[in-house]
Amino acid sequence: ESLKRLSYFYMHESCGQCTPCREGTGWLWRVVDRIHNGHGKQTDMDLLNSVADNIQGRTICALGDAAAMPVRAMIKHFRHEFEAMIKTPAHQTPVSQASAAAQA
Helix, strand or coil, X not given: CHHHHHHHHXXXXXXXXXXXXXXXXXXXXXXXXXXXXXXXXXXXXXXXXXXXXXXXXXCCCCHHHHHHHHHHHHHHXXXXXXXXXXXXXXXXXXXXXXXXXXXX
């Protein structure tokens, strides 16, 4: 949920001047939203990394870099949770022990 909100924020805040940010932030949000809604594909993790790679360091301002970094960090540290969301429909996604402890 947090990555979905972050990626939407960066997509919304992009001025649209440079193509990597204008197109890339939209791609990031759509793919994260698809995973979050239970329609993710096995190739989505690689797609997210590829889009983030194509944004980072290729934009006029730092907004593109700021949009790519959380995506890469979340995939690096919580890849297993993304994979679980892809394998299991959204309404059946198991909550990790760390997430359950944080909610308690």
